[in-house]
Amino acid sequence: MPEKTIQEPEVTLELAKDHGLNEEEFEKIKEYLGRTPNFTELGVYSVMWSEHCSYKNSILEIKKLPNEGPQLLVGAGEENAGLVDIGDGLGCAFKVESHNHPSAIEPYQGAATGVGGIHRDIFTMGARPVASLNSLRFGKLDNERVRFLLDGVVRGIADYGNSFGVPVVGGEIYFDEKYEGNPLVNAMSVGIVKEGQTVSAIAEGVGNPVLIVGSSTGRDGIHGATFASEEISEESEEKRPSVQVGDPFTEKLLLEASLEAIKNGGIVGMQDMGAAGISCSSSEMSAKGKCGMRLDLDKVPAREKGMTAYEMLLSESQERMLIVAEKGREQELIDIYEKWDLNAVVIGEVVEGENVTYLKDGEAKADIPADSLVLGGGAPVYERETKRPSYLDETQNFNTDSLDHPEDHNDILKKLLGSPNIASKRWVHEQYDTMVRTNTVNAPGPSDSGVVRIKGTNKGLAVKTDCNGRYVYLNPRRGGQIAVAEAARNVVCSGAKPMAITNCLNFGNPYKPEVYWTFKEALAGMGEACRTFNTPVTGGNVSFYNENPKAAVFPTPVIGMLGLIEDLENHRMTPGFKEENDVIYYIGAERSGLGGTEYLSSLFDLTTGDTPDIDLEFEAKLQETLLDSIKQGMIKSAHDLSDGGLAVSLAEKSIFSGIGAAIDISELGEDSHEVMYSEAQSGVVITVSEEQQEVMENHFSKAGIPVHKIGMTGGSKLVIENLVALPVDQLSKIYEGVIPSAMQLPV
Numbered sequence: 001m002p003e004k005t006i007q008e009p010e011v012t013l014e015l016a017k018d019h020g021l022n023e024e025e026f027e028k029i030k031e032y033l034g035r036t037p038n039f040t041e042l043g044v045y046s047v048m049w050s051e052h053c054s055y056k057n058s059i060l061e062i063k064k065l066p067n068e069g070p071q072l073l074v075g076a077g078e079e080n081a082g083l084v085d086i087g088d089g090l091g092c093a094f095k096v097e098s099h100n101h102p103s104a105i106e107p108y109q110g111a112a113t114g115v116g117g118i119h120r121d122i123f124t125m126g127a128r129p130v131a132s133l134n135s136l137r138f139g140k141l142d143n144e145r146v147r148f149l150l151d152g153v154v155r156g157i158a159d160y161g162n163s164f165g166v167p168v169v170g171g172e173i174y175f176d177e178k179y180e181g182n183p184l185v186n187a188m189s190v191g192i193v194k195e196g197q198t199v200s201a202i203a204e205g206v207g208n209p210v211l212i213v214g215s216s217t218g219r220d221g222i223h224g225a226t227f228a229s230e231e232i233s234e235e236s237e238e239k240r241p242s243v244q245v246g247d248p249f250t251e252k253l254l255l256e257a258s259l260e261a262i263k264n265g266g267i268v269g270m271q272d273m274g275a276a277g278i279s280c281s282s283s284e285m286s287a288k289g290k291c292g293m294r295l296d297l298d299k300v301p302a303r304e305k306g307m308t309a310y311e312m313l314l315s316e317s318q319e320r321m322l323i324v325a326e327k328g329r330e331q332e333l334i335d336i337y338e339k340w341d342l343n344a345v346v347i348g349e350v351v352e353g354e355n356v357t358y359l360k361d362g363e364a365k366a367d368i369p370a371d372s373l374v375l376g377g378g379a380p381v382y383e384r385e386t387k388r389p390s391y392l393d394e395t396q397n398f399n400t401d402s403l404d405h406p407e408d409h410n411d412i413l414k415k416l417l418g419s420p421n422i423a424s425k426r427w428v429h430e431q432y433d434t435m436v437r438t439n440t441v442n443a444p445g446p447s448d449s450g451v452v453r454i455k456g457t458n459k460g461l462a463v464k465t466d467c468n469g470r471y472v473y474l475n476p477r478r479g480g481q482i483a484v485a486e487a488a489r490n491v492v493c494s495g496a497k498p499m500a501i502t503n504c505l506n507f508g509n510p511y512k513p514e515v516y517w518t519f520k521e522a523l524a525g526m527g528e529a530c531r532t533f534n535t536p537v538t539g540g541n542v543s544f545y546n547e548n549p550k551a552a553v554f555p556t557p558v559i560g561m562l563g564l565i566e567d568l569e570n571h572r573m574t575p576g577f578k579e580e581n582d583v584i585y586y587i588g589a590e591r592s593g594l595g596g597t598e599y600l601s602s603l604f605d606l607t608t609g610d611t612p613d614i615d616l617e618f619e620a621k622l623q624e625t626l627l628d629s630i631k632q633g634m635i636k637s638a639h640d641l642s643d644g645g646l647a648v649s650l651a652e653k654s655i656f657s658g659i660g661a662a663i664d665i666s667e668l669g670e671d672s673h674e675v676m677y678s679e680a681q682s683g684v685v686i687t688v689s690e691e692q693q694e695v696m697e698n699h700f701s702k703a704g705i706p707v708h709k710i711g712m713t714g715g716s717k718l719v720i721e722n723l724v725a726l727p728v729d730q731l732s733k734i735y736e737g738v739i740p741s742a743m744q745l746p747v
Contacts, residue, residue, distance in 0.1 A: 008039035008310075015039075019046035025380055032372040040310045040358070040366045045373065047276040047314055048283060051544050054379035057510040058542045061520055065527045069536040071499055073198075077376070080121040080201055080272060081189075082538020084500050086564055088457050089195040093127035096135070096188035096465065096504045096560040098543035103185040106243040107152025111185050112160035113246040113318055118189040119164065120272040123255050124321065126198045126262045127191030130439060131452045132161055134171040134187050135465040135504070135558045139180030141420055146175075149183050157187070158431040163248035164255075167440050168432035169450025172465055175420045176607075178473075181548030186504040186541075188560045190463055192454065199262050201271035202324070203285040203293055203350050208268055209330045210293060210348040212278070213337045214254045214320040216303035220245045221277070221316025250319045250342070257340035258321065264336060266329030273320040279313045279373075281322040282356050286370035287377050293370070295348035297360040309358055309365035324350060386520060387513035395474055398608040400594040405673050409647070409723040412603065412677070416644045417651060417734045419602045424736045441572065446656035448493040448575055448640060449561075453568055460572065462496030462563035468642070469554030470596045475611035476518045480525025480557055482611065482681060485619050486642055487561035488533050492623045493638040493684060495571040495630050496563030498533055503540035503559055508552025510544045518555045526557060532616040533623070535561070566631075573630050575639035576656030580714040582636060583693055584650075584661060587700055587707050588622055588683035589615070591646060591668050591675045598643045599677035614681040622682050625703040634688060634696045641683040647676040649685050651718055655732045660715035667708055672723060687713060 009015060016026040019042055029037050029045050037045065051057055067076040073091050074083035081095035099114025119129045134157055139146040161168055166189070203210070221244035261267060269289070271281040278295070286293045297312045307315075325333055330346055337344030351357075356373075358366040372378035406412060416422055429444035441460055442451035449464035466487035472479030488498040503526065508515040530537060540560070546553045565571050594600055595609020629635050641649045646665070654660055669675040688696050693709075700707045719725045 011036055011039055011042050016042060019043065020050060021046055025049060028380065032369055032378060038366070040313065041368055043310045043314050044279045044366055044368060047279055048373040049379055052275050053280060054375050055542055056380045057382050057384055057544065058505070059375060059381055060383050061523045062542070065523060065537040066530050067537050069500065069534060072536055072538065076537050076539040080124050082500065082502060083125065083198065084538065084562060086454065086459065090454065091193050091195065091198065092190065092461060092562060093122050093125050093193060094188065094190040094502055094560065094562055095121050095539055096186055096502045096558060097541040098504050098506060099185050099187065100183065100506065100543050100546055102243040103153055104149070104182055107149045108156040109243050109245055111153040111156030113244040114185055114187045115157055115160045116246045116248065116251050116318055117274045118187045119166065119251065120274065122189045122191035123258055124199070124201065124270050124272040125193065126259065127193035128259060129166045129189050129191040130437065131169045131190040131450060131461065131463055132166045132188065133169060133450060133463055133465050133560065135184070135467065136171070136173045137179040137184035137469065137553070137556060138175050140175055140177050143180060146180065153183065153185055154428055154431055160246055160248045162433040164252050165436050167434050167436045168429060168444060169434060169440055169442065169452055170444050170464060171429070173425055173428060174469065176554065178554045182546050182553050184506050184546065184553065184556055186465070186506070186558050188465055188502070190461060190562070197262060199267055199270045201285055201288065202269040203289040203291055204268050204324065205327070206291065206350055206352050208327050208350045209325050209346045210295060210350065211323045211325060211330060211333060211344055212300055212320060212347050213323055213344045214342055215247065215250055215317055216301040216343060217307070217312055217315050217320065218303045218317045219307065219311055219315060222311055222314045244316045244318050246318045253340045253342055254319050254321065257337045257342055261333050261336045264332060266326045266332050268324040268326060270321055270323045273322060275316060277313065277315045277317070278322070283370045283373040285322065285324065286356050287374045292351040292353040293348060293356045294351045295358050297358055299345055299347040301343045301345060309360040313358060313366070384510050384516040385513045386517035388517055389514040395608045396610045400600070400609055403604060406603065409672070409676065410726055413647050413651060413724055413726065414734055415602055416598060416648055417731060419598055421598055422644050422648055426736060441568065442494060442574065446574065446576055448490040449496070449563065451494055451565065451572060458568050460565035460568040462491040462494040462565055464490040464561045465558055466490060466561065467556050467558045469556040470607050471611040472522050472555040472557065473607065474596045474609065476521035476555060477525035478611045478614060480522035481529040481614055481616060483557055483559045484526055484529035484533065484535065485614060485616065485681060486640070487559040488535060489623060489640045489684070491561050491563030492627050493573060493575065493640050494563070494565070495573040496565045497627060498535045499562045499564050500538050501530060501535050501559050501561050502538050503557055505540065505542045506546050506553065506556040506558065507544055508547045515552055522555055522557050529616055532620050570633070571631055573638050575637060575653055577653050577659040577661065577687055577713045578636045578657065580659060581690070582687040582713045583690055583709060584663065584711040584713060585686050585688065585707055586646065586668060586683065586710050587686060587705055589618065589680055591678045591680050591683065593678050593680055594674060597645065597677060597679045599645070612680045619682045621703055622705055625700055625705050626684060629696060629699055634692050634699060635686045636689065637687045639685050641685065642679060645677040645679050647720065647724070650720070651731050653685060654718045654728045655735050658728060659713050660717045660728050661711050661713050661719070662715070663711035663720040665710060665721060668710070676723070
């Protein structure tokens with residue numbers, strides 16, 4: 001019995017608006033096609049011109065970021081991920097992306113498919129993923145919905161990543177009411193590939209066959225890209241079908257099959273099917289190769305009956321790839337994928353011209369110029385209106401001296417260590433497999449950055465995700481600078497030279513002038529920092545429309561920093577104290593200012609004041625000098641100062657080692673609250689042996705970096721003058737034990 005014919009609706013401006021397109025864009029589509037689009041074509045344009053795929057409101061600012069450097073093998077926007085030369089004939093592919101909107105609605109699958117998608121971006125290029133990180137933001141933990149979202153996201157990351165077999169080596173979690181209703185779930189993947197074994201996302205060679213490989217295509221994820229390009233509302237719950245469903249075991253098979261196929265040869269180009277599915281992969285590959293493609297959707301393996309061309313083209317079913325093969329070698333590839341129990345079907349070919357044509361039921365359902373669909377081609381580009389937010393006049397002029405600061409520093413430090421933003425996240429990362437593949441050197445927890453060894457060498461990769469959304473909220477440009485600087489400082493404190501960054505730009509609605517002003521300023525600050533540190537941007541992701549019914553989230557441009565440790569055996573550094581009777585030094589800038597601190601948030605429930613100052617040139621000199629001191633064996637431990645300031649950094653060094661310390665902060669300033677809890681930038685606490693004191697002091701002094709001897713390690717207490725005297729085991733109990741008892745996660 002023949003299937004029932006589905007009557008497509010007439011395409012009107014009203015229908016186009018329902019698809020997220022405006023009148024100007026609808027007219028532009030008609031101009032490209034020379035006619036009114038049919039329903040399927042409208043669907044393709046709607047996903048390809050969504051913010052998620054086209055970056056139409058962000059590309060002009062993104063292009064201002066530095067994206068060149070001698071260490072880059074593949075720069076921003078050229079492929080699925082950036083690629084950096086790490087020597088020994090090896091390249092490192094790495095990228096971070098968001099899955100915020102899906103995770104807000106269906107946290108488990110939203111987070112899981114975010115992990116799967118970012119790994120595919122890496123192995124699509126021919127690189128084997130070796131490490132995973134994440135950057136998460138939620139509302140406050142006393143909210144039941146927040147705990148539900150947190151539980152689902154963490155389980156989704158754990159279940160997918162653990163099954164897929166890539167270790168989680170780092171990450172961050174912050175809690176603030178600004179993220180209530182719209183959590184941020186950013187996933188990062190890092191992979192290694194041998195020189196000459198990379199693959200490009202390109203279609204070339206008229207007559208070359210096009211294959212779809214991996215899972216079958218279903219109706220999950222349809223309009224997922226469009227869904228990610230609008231604000232979350234009460235109606236968002238109804239859009240659960242826009243959230244994809246992942247299968248990590250199939251992804252593992254797809255990884256091994258794809259790497260085998262690449263090694264075998266015969267692949268011209270390959271692209272992951274992420275946002276917008278077949279529509280995106282086919283049009284982007286065609287546009288890059290300046291050719292056309294003709295695909296028969298009847299040949300696409302489908303897991304549901306009666307799927308229309310519209311549904312097939314917009315489906316974001318996971319674990320799928322599009323491959324352009326050398327003509328005559330397609331059977332070799334099919335055999336490899338079938339050996340791994342995966343679909344591998346020829347669904348079309350590369351053709352002359354510039355159009356991608358999609359056939360179904362024996363007729364062309366869509367015929368579109370590929371270049372008109374894609375970023376950098378015919379997709380619309382906008383520069384939005386900007387306006388400096390009025391709240392900055394109040395916050396940046398707030399005088400923290402007007403507050404009634406408590407004098408019990410023991411109590412202050414305990415409250416800070418018990419803050420969900422500072423306390424140990426062991427209760428999260430113990431759910432992740434951090435040691436699979438046995439290359440993890442620095443696991444999550446007591447380390448400034450994750451470190452994995454590069455097999456066959458004595459090198460290591462240091463990787464870190466970092467951003468303080470409060471700083472960007474209070475001073476967008478300076479906050480953008482600090483996001484890059486802190487990420488770089490973290491990998492340096494692990495003994496690595498910062499190489500390059502990827503980023504995930506999480507902001508509110510770009511049509512709101514205050515949001516767009518913040519976006520532009522934050523990117524300008526990031527660019528300034530990247531140029532200073534010589535860490536070019538290799539790519540990333542823009543996530544707009546991160547809003548809840550109350551307001552936008554804190555602007556949160558998450559930085560994924562890649563660093564290289566040249567000698568893993570001798571240069572790797574960790575933060576904890578090493579031995580008793582070592583000398584403790586503070587090196588760096590003055591400890592002053594309480595604006596934007598965790599101290600203000602935890603004790604006064606305030607997010608106010610100005611973001612800490614930062615001198616980028618001084619910061620670069622500090623990092624360079626610190627790295628040299630590590631390489632020359634002068635120091636024994638290093639830990640940067642960030643959330644909670646000097647007091648928390650010292651407490652963590654004791655907690656991580658079980659060793660106490662006696663500290664004198666008198667020469668660091670007169671205001672004990674600022675010295676202890678300021679989050680002023682460009683500061684690191686180090687320890688050295690008594691024999692290395694003079695050498696180390698001369699080393700930093702010659703570079704113009706202030707050096708302050710502040711104490712000695714030893715004993716079972718952390719003692720800071722007459723301000724703090726607390727047993728290390730008590731500090732550890734607070735730091736390690738507060739979160740699980742507060743969570744009461746649902747079973």
